[in-house]
Amino acid sequence: MSSSKVIHALYDDDDVLLKAVKSIKDEKHHIEEVYTPFPVHGLDKVLGLAETRIAIMSFIYGCIGFTVAVTMINYIMIQDWPQNIGGKPSFSFLENMPAFVPVMFEMTVFFAAHLMVITFYMRSKLWPFKEAENPNPLTTDDKFLVEVAVAENEKELTALLKKTGAIDVALIDKDH
Amino acid sequence: MYTFPNRLKVLFLVFMLLGAAGLVAGFLSAPHTVAEAQAMVADAHHGEGHNANHEATTAHANDHGTTAQDEAHHEGNEHDSVEHEDSHGEHLLHQLQNKPWAALYVAAFFFMMIALGTLAFYAIQRAAQAGWSILLYRVMEGITAYLFPGTIIVFVLLVLSGMHFNHLFIWMDPEVVAHDKIIQGKVAYLNVPFFLARAAFYILGWNFYRYLSRKYSLAQDQANDISNHKKNFRWSAGFLVFFIVTESMMSWDWIMSIDPHWFSTLFGWYVFASMFVTGITVIAMITIYLKSKGYLPEVNDSHIHDLGKFMFGVSVFWTYLWFSQFMLIWYSNIPEEVTYFITRIEDYNLPFFGMLVMNFIFPLLVLMNSDYKRNNYIIIGVGIVVILGHYMDIFNMIMPSAVGDQWFIGLSEIGGFLFFMGLFLWVVFGALSKAPLVAKGDPYMGESERYHY
Numbered sequence: 001m002s003s004s005k006v007i008h009a010l011y012d013d014d015d016v017l018l019k020a021v022k023s024i025k026d027e028k029h030h031i032e033e034v035y036t037p038f039p040v041h042g043l044d045k046v047l048g049l050a051e052t053r054i055a056i057m058s059f060i061y062g063c064i065g066f067t068v069a070v071t072m073i074n075y076i077m078i079q080d081w082p083q084n085i086g087g088k089p090s091f092s093f094l095e096n097m098p099a100f101v102p103v104m105f106e107m108t109v110f111f112a113a114h115l116m117v118i119t120f121y122m123r124s125k126l127w128p129f130k131e132a133e134n135p136n137p138l139t140t141d142d143k144f145l146v147e148v149a150v151a152e153n154e155k156e157l158t159a160l161l162k163k164t165g166a167i168d169v170a171l172i173d174k175d176h
Numbered sequence: 177m178y179t180f181p182n183r184l185k186v187l188f189l190v191f192m193l194l195g196a197a198g199l200v201a202g203f204l205s206a207p208h209t210v211a212e213a214q215a216m217v218a219d220a221h222h223g224e225g226h227n228a229n230h231e232a233t234t235a236h237a238n239d240h241g242t243t244a245q246d247e248a249h250h251e252g253n254e255h256d257s258v259e260h261e262d263s264h265g266e267h268l269l270h271q272l273q274n275k276p277w278a279a280l281y282v283a284a285f286f287f288m289m290i291a292l293g294t295l296a297f298y299a300i301q302r303a304a305q306a307g308w309s310i311l312l313y314r315v316m317e318g319i320t321a322y323l324f325p326g327t328i329i330v331f332v333l334l335v336l337s338g339m340h341f342n343h344l345f346i347w348m349d350p351e352v353v354a355h356d357k358i359i360q361g362k363v364a365y366l367n368v369p370f371f372l373a374r375a376a377f378y379i380l381g382w383n384f385y386r387y388l389s390r391k392y393s394l395a396q397d398q399a400n401d402i403s404n405h406k407k408n409f410r411w412s413a414g415f416l417v418f419f420i421v422t423e424s425m426m427s428w429d430w431i432m433s434i435d436p437h438w439f440s441t442l443f444g445w446y447v448f449a450s451m452f453v454t455g456i457t458v459i460a461m462i463t464i465y466l467k468s469k470g471y472l473p474e475v476n477d478s479h480i481h482d483l484g485k486f487m488f489g490v491s492v493f494w495t496y497l498w499f500s501q502f503m504l505i506w507y508s509n510i511p512e513e514v515t516y517f518i519t520r521i522e523d524y525n526l527p528f529f530g531m532l533v534m535n536f537i538f539p540l541l542v543l544m545n546s547d548y549k550r551n552n553y554i555i556i557g558v559g560i561v562v563i564l565g566h567y568m569d570i571f572n573m574i575m576p577s578a579v580g581d582q583w584f585i586g587l588s589e590i591g592g593f594l595f596f597m598g599l600f601l602w603v604v605f606g607a608l609s610k611a612p613l614v615a616k617g618d619p620y621m622g623e624s625e626r627y628h629y
Binding site: 055059086087088098099101 | 499502503506507508509544546
């Protein structure tokens, strides 16, 4: 038997799923992946996934957006084509700053939000025309699927999964 | 049950005594005559001399020609240069006489506002049937216990202003109104009897809700059903409607009318954001203090995290309103509006911009990190800065119109802050010791105990 064999256990409740994942982990089985129709609160902690670093990226992207806004508006409104803003012809960036705050805010948010989404897609290996990875279309509806690696312990594992409340347990050979 | 330790009582009493001493010293050192006032200013400028100072004051008055006091005195006197000089001396005298009163008023209002902001936060939790915050209800009820003494003190100060003990509200002076067309147009609203009647109405309404909700909250501890909880829910929803209208009007009456020519349509929201963030900060700080003394064992770092999120969010909300008010007025540059900010930027540069750093940039950068919001030391540290920053906010709202450029943080300001801080903490900790620290009868108690982010 090769290690490409996995067991797919199907659950129909997120609380049952959370408890099942906990007990599968306790029995030292390796969970390859969990497919859920919506984000399950606390699942990442139970699975032992590393904490997300997207917040750090979001901060960096925001800083980039802020810098772009300041550079851009300074060039457009002050240097390249000096403008008399609100009847105050000071032609200085700092003195006209209040008028630019909405732009700086919007660009910060724009950069943070869009780059964060793009980062998320890239890290999740999602791009246009990508084929769906979820093995069971039910996981896009109302079922939860846990994929556990099998290594000579098929029967024991099946029994465990049944005990944790799986509504369906199937052995899948990924090579085929 | 929490017992109010004697050591704290002594500490708060010391705050109050020191504060009272500072206030008395401030009142005693206020000048009685024009000559005294001019001598004080001349001293302060280290012999710059009366002439130089007089020129500066004249320039200042011209810059802000719409300030009602200036206008009132100018219109009568400006043809005679001798009298003109006298009018400036008199103006200066009024400013210096106002100073201890304004310091007292700022501090009294500030601590009253903390209790009021907490009451609004409490009513929102009740009306939203929030599950996470039940463990903090008794802390909030403790803080809102100060609402009654706090509002009474503010009301007494307003009555004293109405009886012409001070010149904080210049529209109360018939002499000023007689020479001021703009105030004449507002007399139907801005007159002393109606003003005090409105104040009494707001104060009665707020205290009535606070009395009822406390009563039902305590009754719920012993009850077998949740009828008290339901009553509290209904009264809270009703109170929020009453509150947002009266709070807005209160901010026009008690703060904006100090500058009766100027108005801002989002002023009520702006003051609300200030009291809301200060109230939440005080809830967080008192909770952390009680926890550090071994009380409130069920409060976990997720509760603190949520309070930290509120501190962060409402600080940003406050900045949004501050900037919305500032930018529109700055951009349009209409003389009668923009004088408000010119006074603050020219004469109050450090408190005006310092407050922005304390209330926006500092909490923004420090509380952005999720882990920092669960750290008690960081919440306490940011809390102290935010509280002082919002004191400066109220200071900036009231002082420029009351004392003009004659401000400094002196005995009466520090004294006023210390006195009301001592009184506030005395009342709050006294109220905390009067009821169990956990509202154990609340139907959502279990949810709050298990709460985790």
